[in-house]
Amino acid sequence: MGTGRKKHRRQERRTQQAAAYRIAAKLGLPVSSGYAAAKGQRKMSEVLLEFAAPLLEATDNEDVALHLSMMAWNAALFPESRRNGMLETPASVVDEKLRADLRRIMMGMIDVKLTLYPEDERLMIGYEFTERDGQRTLNVASIVKPKAGNASQAKQTPPAPGLS
Numbered sequence: 001m002g003t004g005r006k007k008h009r010r011q012e013r014r015t016q017q018a019a020a021y022r023i024a025a026k027l028g029l030p031v032s033s034g035y036a037a038a039k040g041q042r043k044m045s046e047v048l049l050e051f052a053a054p055l056l057e058a059t060d061n062e063d064v065a066l067h068l069s070m071m072a073w074n075a076a077l078f079p080e081s082r083r084n085g086m087l088e089t090p091a092s093v094v095d096e097k098l099r100a101d102l103r104r105i106m107m108g109m110i111d112v113k114l115t116l117y118p119e120d121e122r123l124m125i126g127y128e129f130t131e132r133d134g135q136r137t138l139n140v141a142s143i144v145k146p147k148a149g150n151a152s153q154a155k156q157t158p159p160a161p162g163l164s
Helices: 003-027 044-058 062-076 080-092 096-116 148-156
Strands: 122-132 135-144
Touching: 044 062, 044 096, 044 122, 044 135, 062 080, 062 096, 062 122, 080 096
Parallel strands: none
Antiparallel strands: 122 135
């Protein structure tokens, strides 16, 4: 990747981060260092806020924005042939006039994921807002997407004693 392209990607990520901080403030969420010590990765909640920032700024329905963002993120982790099927479900629940727009938005978000977060292979599986001592927090549950080779290897592993 050329230096100009890396610089452009860094600038896009900074713009997304700034938007995420604005959204966090709007939602009353704290902005922390954003790193999970165990894996050296950013907290998934901060990644989601950053990734969902354009949708969160465009709507007052944070649940819809976060759900669509999670769906686009997860779809980006799979081969293009599987993405189309993954995008049909959300499109099928909206008015036919809006389907093309929803699909365009989701495809754009997939492109953003692949461009700005190419190395992050975590699947988002859910989120919740919690409040403690008057402080609202977003918690995001995620798992690392198994590699294709690992899945077949796991099938060959015999079950633990007493579990067969």
